[in-house]
Amino acid sequence: MIQFIENPLWKARGAISTIFFCYGLTFASWASRIPSIQEKFSLSEAELGTLLLMLPIGSFISLPIAGYLVAKWNSFLVTRLSILLYLISLIAISLSENIFLLGFVLFLFGLMGNMVNIAINTQAVSLEKEYKKNIMASFHGMWSLAGFFGAIIGAIMIGNEVILQYHYTIIFSASIVASVISFKFLIKSETDENEDKPIFAIPDKPLLLLGIIAFCSMMCEGTMFDWSGVYYKKVVNAPKDILGLAYTFFMVSMAGTRFVADYFTTQFGVKKVVFFSGVLNFSGLLILILLPGKIISLIAFFIIGAGVSSVIPLVFSLAGKSKTMSSSVALAAVSTMGFFGFLLGPPLIGYLASWLNLQVSFSFIAVMALCVTILATQIKSNSNS
Incomplete structure (x- = not known):
């Protein structure tokens, strides 16, 4: 048992999982208080959508830098530095007293978030190479699990009327302690032979394909994060006391499926798992749009959660094994496209809903899910590991 605990690979896996959890908890803490921020600055839906655009802009700008x-x-x-700055930017959000300062801080929040995203996924790819088997999905499962807990904590804070500064200070304090403890167990050098690969390069066709798949899938995921409760309220007409179930069903399904996704990938290969994930996602959204009942909608949210769960870990894992550029640059290209979709989806749905209606706007997300299914057929069939 002691040898098991002392295994450096397990220590590294625990440390990387911890950073993923802190990363997810920080983002979920921000997202859970968006209504509080909207109320504080008296923002309309369109104004809030414009403010939310600062995150994907920051994320996009970080692509070449990260x-x-x-x-x-x-x-x-970079993992150690970026997670510290990301946590500090969360505190800065709560201290912003005017909309212009908040917009700038959200830009930095998006920029540092993508820095963490690229750096910690590079760590995960390096460890996966040491394990010589698929373990990426379990790390993303930790991110999802943190998102679930972050949403619960946020709901409790809002219910007890805890101000933003106190809420974010608690999250900052817990995350900073956990992150610092994990730092010494992170992988100190990548196994990738980056010296033979360019730092700057235009993504080749396989990487571009992975990036588009990531963009489509994470746009679905981001929309579920911010709009599932609103959809359940306004389209399904669910009572106030069960509105949280929509997000809960989605998150429980996504987190749970990620912890078993590595097994299915080993059994069936990346191509089949990504294809079936797209089918699940599209099917769930179709049910949600066409049959918006209280019970069946919860089933649809559960199906959507399972559909988006495996796509990102798998495309990130494939990107990290690029033979044309370094792991970090390949991950930067693919993950930035994905994260851009994640952050762009919610404000885009807000604009579409204001022009049309929320139910119709979700049809656009269903098209994104269908694109994942179609594009999955183009993944090289030898990318099974």
């Missing part, structure tokens, strides 16, 4: 820094300094250093 890939370069991880390739140049290695993910060990």
Whole structure:
């Protein structure tokens, strides 16, 4: 038992899982208080949508920066620095007293979030190579689990009228302690032979394909994060006391499926798992749009959660094994496209809902899910590991 605990691979896996959890908890803490921020600054839906655009802009700007820094300094250093700055930016959100300062801080929040995203996924890819088997989905399961707990904590804070500064200070304090403890167990050097690969390069066709799949899938995921409760309320007409079930069914399904996704990938291969995930996602959204009943909608949210769960871990894992550029740069390209979709989806749905209606706007997300299914057929069939 002691040898098991002392195994450096298990220590690294625990440390990387911890950073994923803190990363997810921080983002969920921000997202859970969006209504509080909207109320504080008296923002309309369109104004809120514009404000939310600052995150994907920051994320997009970080693309060349993050890939370069991880390739140049290695993910060990960038992970430690970026998670600290990401946590500090969460505190800065709560201290912003005007909309312009908040917009700038959200830009930094998006930029640092993608830095963490690229650096910690590079760590995960390196460890996966050491394990010589699929373990990426379990790390993303920790992110999802943190998102679930972050939403619950946020709901409790709102219910007890805890101000934003106190809420975010609690999250910051717990996450900073956990992150710092895990730092010394992170992988200190990548196994990737990056010296033979360019730091800057235009993504080739396979990487571009993975990036588009990530974009479509994470747009669905981001929409569920911010709009599932609103949809359940306004379209399904669910009573107030069960509105949280929509998000809960989605998150429980997504987190749970991620913890078993590595097994199914080993059994059936990446191509089949991504294809079937797209089918599940599209089917769930179709049910949600066409049959918006209280019970069947919860089943649909559960199906959607299972559909989006495996796509991102698998495409990130494939990107990290790129033979044309370093792992960090390949991950930067693919993960930034995905994260951009994740952050762009919610404000886009807000705009579409204001022009049309929420139910019709979700049809656009269903098209994104269908794109995942179609594009999955183009993944190289030898990408099974």
